Amino acid sequence: MTYLSDCKKEKEVKRQELLKTIKSFTSETVKLDKENVSVQVTDDFPIYIRDQGTSWNRKNQYTFSLWDKLPYIDYNSKKRIKEKYNEPKGVGVMNSKKLTEWLEYLKKVYLDLVNLSKEKVNKVNTFMTEVKEVKGLKLNTYNQEKGGHRGEIVKGGLEYSFEIDYSSGWISEKIEVHYSTEKTLDNFLKLSLNLFKTD
Numbered sequence: 528m529t530y531l532s533d534c535k536k537e538k539e540v541k542r543q544e545l546l547k548t549i550k551s552f553t554s555e556t557v558k559l560d561k562e563n564v565s566v567q568v569t570d571d572f573p574i575y576i577r578d579q580g581t582s583w584n585r586k587n588q589y590t591f592s593l594w595d596k597l598p599y600i601d602y603n604s605k606k607r608i609k610e611k612y613n614e615p616k617g618v619g620v621m622n623s624k625k626l627t628e629w630l631e632y633l634k635k636v637y638l639d640l641v642n643l644s645k646e647k648v649n650k651v652n653t654f655m656t657e658v659k660e661v662k663g664l665k666l667n668t669y670n671q672e673k674g675g676h677r678g679e680i681v682k683g684g685l686e687y688s689f690e691i692d693y694s695s696g697w698i699s700e701k702i703e704v705h706y707s708t709e710k711t712l713d714n715f716l717k718l719s720l721n722l723f724k725t726d
Contacts, residue, residue: 542566545578552623555630574633587617591629593637599647599696600640608639647696651676654698658689681705684718 542559546566549557555568560575568574573594579587593605612635615628655676658664664680675693679686686705691698708714 541578545576548578548621549576549626552621552626553630568630572630572634572637574630574637576629587619589618589621591618591633593633593640595637595640597640597644599651599694600644601694604643604695605636605640608636608643611639612636651691651696651698654689654691 546557546559549566549568553568558567560567566576568576575592575594577590577592579590612632615625615632618625618629658678659666661680663682664678666676666678676691677689679688684704684706686703687701688703689698689700706718
């Protein structure tokens with residue numbers, strides 16, 4: 528046997544042991560993750576449990592995480608949601624009580640993230656519907672698959688621009704003076720009295 532095949536076999540043994548352990552403590556649907564030494568708990572929640580193993584400097588053998596890919600949910604969004612709830616203590620030895628506490632905690636966090644994502648998506652969609660109705664507004668996208676947008680329009684010596692952050696859904700808007708003219712006293716006086724005309 529090669530080193531790689533030994534590692535693959537060892538990994539699979541760990542996966543099966545972890546699956547058996549989790550199943551013994553919960554009635555939830557549990558399945559093996561395809562790539563990692565972890566299991567996914569329930570079909571409705573992307574909750575993953577990983578067996579980190581034990582060592583002299585590691586107290587918690589099991590780690591719990593959400594592998595979510597929700598629109599406009601970034602690190603700060605997750606942090607604020609998690610702070611609403613008391614995170615369970617780390618798990619060195621698995622039992623039914625500890626597993627249930629982690630599952631309930633992560634379910635609450637995930638449901639709040641789903642609702643927050645929906646709110647942000649609705650806000651962005653409403654905003655984009657409004658700006659698309661403005662004549663002359665130039666739109667462009669970046670990270671389009673994630674929902675990033677930019678746009679600008681120059682009118683009457685002013686420039687309006689916006690940018691939607693693809694990671695958080697934050698809408699940033701800006702209005703700036705946009706005159707291209709000679710820097711003369713006459714033009715200054717016209718600008719100060721709002722009498723300057725542009726093509």
